[in-house]
Amino acid sequence: xxxxxxxxxxxxxxxxxxxxxxxxxxxxxxxxxxxxxxxxxxxxxxxxxxxxxxxxxxxxxxxxxxxxxxxxxxxxxxxxxxxxxxxxxxxxxxxxxxxxxxxxxxxxxxxxxxxxxxxxxxxxxxxxxxxxxxxxxxxxxxxxxxxxxxxxxxxxxxxxxxxxxxxxxxxxxxxxxxxxxxxxxxxxxxxxxxxxxxxxxxxxxxxxxxxxxxxxxxxxxxxxxxxxxxxxxxxxxxxxxxxxxxxxxxxxxxxxxxxxxxxxxxxxxxxxxxxxxxxxxxxxxxxxxxxxxxxxxxxxxxxxxxxxxxxxxxxxxxxxxxxxxxxxxxxxxxxxxxxxxxxxxxxxxxxxxxxxxxxxxxxxxxxxxxxxxxxxxxxxxxxxxxxxxxxxxxxxxxxxxxxxxxxxxxxxxxxxxxxxxxxxxxxxxxxxxxxxxxxxxxxxxxxxxxxxxxxxxxxxxxxxxxxxxxxxxxxxxxxxxxxxxxxxxxxxxxxxxxxxxxxxxxxxxxxxxxxxxxxxxxxxxxxxxxxxxxxxxxxxxxxxxxxxxxxxxxxxxxxxxxxxxxxxxxxxxxxxxxxxxxxxxxxxxxxxxxxxxxxxxxxxxxxxxxxxxxxxxxxxxxxxxxxxxxxxxxxxxxxxxxxxxxxxxxxxxxxxxxxxxxxxxxxxxxxxxxx
Amino acid sequence: xxxxxxxxxxxxxxxxxxxxxxxxxxxxxxxxxxxxxxxxxxxxxxxxxxxxxxxxxxxxxxxxxxxxxxxxxxxxxxxxxxxxxxxxxxxxxxxxxxxxxxxxxxxxxxxxxxxxxxxxxxxxxxxxxxxxxxxxxxxxxxxxxxxxxxxxxxxxxxxxxxxxxxxxxxxxxxxxxxx
Numbered sequence: 001x002x003x004x005x006x007x008x009x010x011x012x013x014x015x016x017x018x019x020x021x022x023x024x025x026x027x028x029x030x031x032x033x034x035x036x037x038x039x040x041x042x043x044x045x046x047x048x049x050x051x052x053x054x055x056x057x058x059x060x061x062x063x064x065x066x067x068x069x070x071x072x073x074x075x076x077x078x079x080x081x082x083x084x085x086x087x088x089x090x091x092x093x094x095x096x097x098x099x100x101x102x103x104x105x106x107x108x109x110x111x112x113x114x115x116x117x118x119x120x121x122x123x124x125x126x127x128x129x130x131x132x133x134x135x136x137x138x139x140x141x142x143x144x145x146x147x148x149x150x151x152x153x154x155x156x157x158x159x160x161x162x163x164x165x166x167x168x169x170x171x172x173x174x175x176x177x178x179x180x181x182x183x184x185x186x187x188x189x190x191x192x193x194x195x196x197x198x199x200x201x202x203x204x205x206x207x208x209x210x211x212x213x214x215x216x217x218x219x220x221x222x223x224x225x226x227x228x229x230x231x232x233x234x235x236x237x238x239x240x241x242x243x244x245x246x247x248x249x250x251x252x253x254x255x256x257x258x259x260x261x262x263x264x265x266x267x268x269x270x271x272x273x274x275x276x277x278x279x280x281x282x283x284x285x286x287x288x289x290x291x292x293x294x295x296x297x298x299x300x301x302x303x304x305x306x307x308x309x310x311x312x313x314x315x316x317x318x319x320x321x322x323x324x325x326x327x328x329x330x331x332x333x334x335x336x337x338x339x340x341x342x343x344x345x346x347x348x349x350x351x352x353x354x355x356x357x358x359x360x361x362x363x364x365x366x367x368x369x370x371x372x373x374x375x376x377x378x379x380x381x382x383x384x385x386x387x388x389x390x391x392x393x394x395x396x397x398x399x400x401x402x403x404x405x406x407x408x409x410x411x412x413x414x415x416x417x418x419x420x421x422x423x424x425x426x427x428x429x430x431x432x433x434x435x436x437x438x439x440x441x442x443x444x445x446x447x448x449x450x451x452x453x454x455x456x457x458x459x460x461x462x463x464x465x466x467x468x469x470x471x472x473x474x475x476x477x478x479x480x481x482x483x484x485x486x487x488x489x490x491x492x493x494x495x496x497x498x499x500x501x502x503x504x505x506x507x508x509x510x511x512x513x514x515x516x517x518x519x520x521x522x523x524x525x526x527x528x529x530x531x532x533x534x535x536x537x538x539x540x541x542x543x544x545x546x547x548x549x550x551x552x553x554x555x556x557x558x559x560x561x562x563x564x565x566x567x568x569x570x571x572x573x574x575x576x577x578x579x580x581x582x583x584x585x586x587x588x589x590x591x592x593x594x595x596x597x598x599x600x601x602x603x604x605x606x607x608x609x610x611x612x613x614x615x616x617x618x619x620x621x622x623x624x625x626x627x628x629x630x631x632x633x634x635x636x637x638x639x640x641x642x643x644x645x646x647x648x649x650x651x652x653x654x655x656x657x658x659x660x661x662x663x664x665x666x667x668x669x670x671x672x673x674x675x
Numbered sequence: 676x677x678x679x680x681x682x683x684x685x686x687x688x689x690x691x692x693x694x695x696x697x698x699x700x701x702x703x704x705x706x707x708x709x710x711x712x713x714x715x716x717x718x719x720x721x722x723x724x725x726x727x728x729x730x731x732x733x734x735x736x737x738x739x740x741x742x743x744x745x746x747x748x749x750x751x752x753x754x755x756x757x758x759x760x761x762x763x764x765x766x767x768x769x770x771x772x773x774x775x776x777x778x779x780x781x782x783x784x785x786x787x788x789x790x791x792x793x794x795x796x797x798x799x800x801x802x803x804x805x806x807x808x809x810x811x812x813x814x815x816x817x818x819x820x821x822x823x824x825x826x827x828x829x830x831x832x833x834x835x836x837x838x839x840x841x842x843x844x845x846x847x848x849x850x851x852x853x854x
Contacts, residue, residue: 040712044783047713051782195761 056206059087064213071224074111076217080210081113081189088203090193091115092171094127096139097187104134106143106188123169123192126162137161138176139188146185148177148207150199166192173197177207181215189214234318236287237294245317245325249377252329256370265337265369267326268384269297269344272362272396274322277354279516280550285354290322292354293361296347297324304340314340325384334369341365341399357550362397364388372402386410393468413469420466420475423453429479430454431486432655435664436507436626436648439640444668446505446539448648449487450655451479471511480514481523488531488538490658495533498665507539507569512546521560528566535565539590543571547586558587569626573614584621591618595629598649601638608638615642676721676810677784679754681710684724687746696731703727715784718810737814737840744818748826755779765823765831766802766852770794792816797849803836806846811839813846820850829853 063080070076081093094112099105108128114120132140137160142149151157151174154166160174171192179187189211232244240248252264271293278286294316301314313329326344328337345365351358366387374380387402390409394400423429433447453461470476491506498504514520528535540561547554558568569590570583597611611627618625627639630649639647656664688697701708704723710716722736725743729736752759758776762768777789793805806813817833824831830853837843 036711043713047784048782051785 053202055087056203059083060206060209060213063210067213067217070217071221073218073221074109076214077109077111077187077189078113080214081111084189084191084207084210085113085115088191088193090191092120092124092192094124094190095187096132096143096190098143098185099131102131104143105131106134106139107131109187120169120171120192123162123165123171126165130162138174138190142176142178142188142190143185146178146180146183148175148204148211150175150204152198153196170194175199175204175207177204177211179214179218180208180211181219186215186218234320237291237318239294239298239324240315240317242317242319245315245319245327246377248315248329249327249381252327252370253374253377253380255329257375262329263331263334263370265328265331265334265367266380266384267328267337267341267344268366268368268381268388269324269326269341269363270365270388270392271322272364272392274361276512276516276550277359279518280553281355281357285357288354289352289359289361290318292352293348294318294324297326297344300340300343300347301326304343325381334371337367337369338399338401341367345397345399364391364396365399366391366402367399368402383407389413392472416466416469417473419455420453420470420473423455424475424478424482426456428454428456429482430657431483431490432657433487433490433661434648434655435653435661436505436646437652439636439644439647444504444652444664445502445646446507446537447491447661448507448541448655449483449490449509451483467511471513474513476511476513477517480509480511481527484508484524484527485530488527488533491537492531492533494662494665495537497662503534503537504665505537505539505567506533507541509541509571510546512543515542515546515554515557521557521564524561524566525564528564536567539567539569541569541571541592544573551585555586562587562589583617588623590624590626591621593625593627593644595649598627598629598635598639599631601635602632608642611639611644612642615644619643676716676718677712677780677787678710678714678716679712680721681716681724682712683747683750684721684743685710686750687743688728691746700724700727700731703731713784715786740812740814741818741821744815744820745822745825746818748819748822752826759826763827765820765827765829768823768827769804769820769850770802790816799851801849801851804848804850806848807839807844811846813838813840813848817848824852 062083066079066083067076070079077095081095085091085093092112092114095109096106097109099107108130110128112124112128114124117124130137132143134140135144138149138151141159151160154160154163154172154174157163160166166172166174171194173193173196174190176188176190178185179189232241232247233239234241249264249266255262256264274286274289277289297316301316305314315327315329317325317327319325326340328340331337345363348361348363351360353359366384366389368380368384368387370380372380372383374383383402386407386409387400391398391400430452432450432452434450435444436446436448437443438445451463453463453466455461467476470479487506487508491504495503510520517523524538524540528538542558547558561568567589568587569592570586570588571592572594573591591614593611593614597614600606601608601611615625624646625644626646626648627635627644628648630636630639630647630651632651635649636647636651653664685697688700698708701724704720704727706720706723725736725739728734728739732739734742758779759768761775762771773792773794777787777791780787780789790806790808790810795803795805797803804816806816813835817835820831820833832851832853834849834851836847836849838846
């Protein structure tokens with residue numbers, strides 16, 4: 001058989017030929033065998049890879065399912081750590097989240113998994129207290145790149161600060177991957193194994209996908225938190241809204257019921273004349289003002305916070321519009337609430353700058369404390385609100401503390417308010433007319449229309465009792481336009497029945513709210529045209545304060561009115577801000593001297609000087625002057641001598657009802673020559 | 676039984692007795708004999724082959740299985756070196772069979788019915804191994820352990836305390852390593 005060499009192929013011996021054939025067949029068999037083994041090896045490798053891939057997909061699917069079903073980030077992370085550790089057989093997994101306090105740092109989330117924690121104790125405790133800057137260590141690298149990373153052998157890695165302890169605890173290999181939303185890394189997961197392990201690129205791909213699934217949970221949780229925040233906060237100021245405030249207040253009431261020694265207080269704040277800002281400067285300016293004020297109040301509370309004892313808590317909320325509330329919880333003494341309210345008031349002392357305008361704001365503040373023994377949140381809110389209304393009624397820019405008498409007052413006001421609404425429908429308003437007299441001739445030149453509320457029982461309510469309420473509730477706008485139309489109607493009739501060389505005039509008071517109606521000028525023009533009186537015979541009486549908030553806006557309105565021909569009087573001159581520079585700019589025709597100066601003519605030594613000053617001023621500005629509240633011959637004489645042109649007051653006539661005014665006109669008509 | 680076991684048996688028989696003997700065994704056992712490691716074949720075929728070998732070599736079936744197990748181990752190491760690499764003794768290799776080797780086998784051959792061994796360390800430092808299988812191939816396991824010891828150049832002594840082939844409901848072997 002040793003002769004079986006290729007040379008034998010040439011042999012013609014049949015036995016050799018046969019042996020050769022056998023040899024060839026054996027070779028062929030061997031080739032087939034090698035091919036079969038290779039094919040089996042390839043198939044086994046394929047099966048093994050497929051199995052691995054299926055396992056990885058199962059892992060991905062398991063984690064994705066958990067991520068979709070859970071709303072807790074911690075719970076999902078914990079699940080993922082355990083699942084990955086179980087899948088890989090790696091002993092320790094840990095989660096990092098971006099630091100809430102230091103930018104570009106990762107801190108341990110306190111969420112980790114270890115199959116045998118006791119064994120890894122030293123490394124786990126070091127890991128749980130180690131933060132990483134971006135780019136630092138394994139987590140920092142993943143944070144920076146947004147991609148998974150693998151370290152086959154920690155001892156050979158130059159950027160692994162925990163290496164010494166890791167190796168002592170028996171950790172040699174590591175991998176980590178990012179929790180991703182888009183390109184944002186919202187967390188990093190890292191894992192450790194006790195032996196060196198080479199990188200598994202396919203598995204790193206699966207880990208990247210797991211990171212994206214985990215990102216969904218974080219993203220969903222964030223969206224939920226944002227929804228929760230939005231639902232409980234005011235979008236304009238970012239302060240808690242009514243919902244959150246009520247919730248906290250209810251909690252405080254419940255706590256107080258359980259433990260009466262734990263007191264609380266509600267401060268109710270309403271900005272004074274805020275509507276004027278919205279009406280005159282526009283809503284965006286009003287919004288900026290609210291934001292500014294929210295900031296100031298917050299600052300006050302931060303400062304107060306330092307003074308509060310431990311446990312005492314403060315919530316500032318915006319309920320809506322210009323209403324803010326504060327809840328003080330766990331307060332030891334109720335006087336703290338008043339101190340806080342006073343500090344809030346003080347914080348508005350300096351002007352606010354809105355759109356380059358200097359604005360002064362003030363607030364009416366009501367305080368109610370738990371000392372009154374509340375059992376429900378709505379009651380203390382109502383009482384703080386009542387106290388706030390009292391502060392408004394008492395002249396605004398002040399703090400009032402709730403007491404029981406406010407309840408009675410509130411009921412009275414409520415009744416009055418509903419009566420007032422009905423009064424318009426029931427036509428209970430009537431006009432009285434006070435004659436205005438020319439001091440040179442002692443002739444009646446016109447009247448001031450004064451509104452009276454005559455109830456169905458004949459009882460007359462004085463303006464001082466219902467005008468402030470009408471102003472506050474906005475009913476003044478309707479009352480005002482009724483007064484304007486009605487007095488013009490009367491004036492037209494009188495001008496027709498009692499014609500004169502200089503036609504009778506009618507002075508009509510305009511309230512601030514009426515003045516700031518956007519179509520105020522059109523209302524006046526329409527009413528004048530409808531009545532048919534010459535525009536110059538209507539005198540609109542406006543208080544100085546109306547023009548203070550936004551002088552430019554006021555000047556515009558006054559000029560349009562004067563262009564039409566209507567005359568404008570400045571009412572109660574000298575009692576308000578009386579800025580001479582304003583007076584100079586504002587297009588008035590007539591100036592009315594307040595009754596307080598007139599009555600001081602005799603009682604005070606300087607009374608005459610003030611009136612004289614006003615008269616000189618009016619003369620220089622070329623304004624007519626009407627003195628109000630003349631009650632005696634002396635007043636009239638002095639005023640006449642000083643150069644005052646007109647007067648009204650009890651000396652001439654008290655306000656008259658329509659019949660009496662007509663009576664007066666008929667009497668004077670007989671003595672005066674008809675035109 | 677997985678095809679790889681038939682392949683290993685063929686290799687062991689061919690190496691020791693030649694290819695003709697394997698052909699004879701196939702004929703005697705009345706089996707087709709075309710086995711691939713990827714396939715799965717009836718347990719009866721391995722029993723028939725072992726019985727045929729026992730008859731031909733004048734051995735008991737148990738002896739054939741022990742012989743085969745011992746012979747198969749170096750062949751297994753040749754095919755699957757990764758199973759052996761992490762171990763430095765047959766003791767740790769044997770103890771890893773449930774957790775390391777059989778899971779790998781399942782990766783390769785989905786549906787492989789691997790037996791589970793109940794290992795326990797005795798007070799003397801020996802290991803007892805409980806085995807329960809309808810195949811009743813405790814002798815193959817015996818041979819594998821012997822073969823593993825051979826790979827790590829160790830001496831091992833195996834005692835069958837109870838055996839399914841002798842009427843017990845499970846097998847219990849005690850493995851004693853000579854130090």
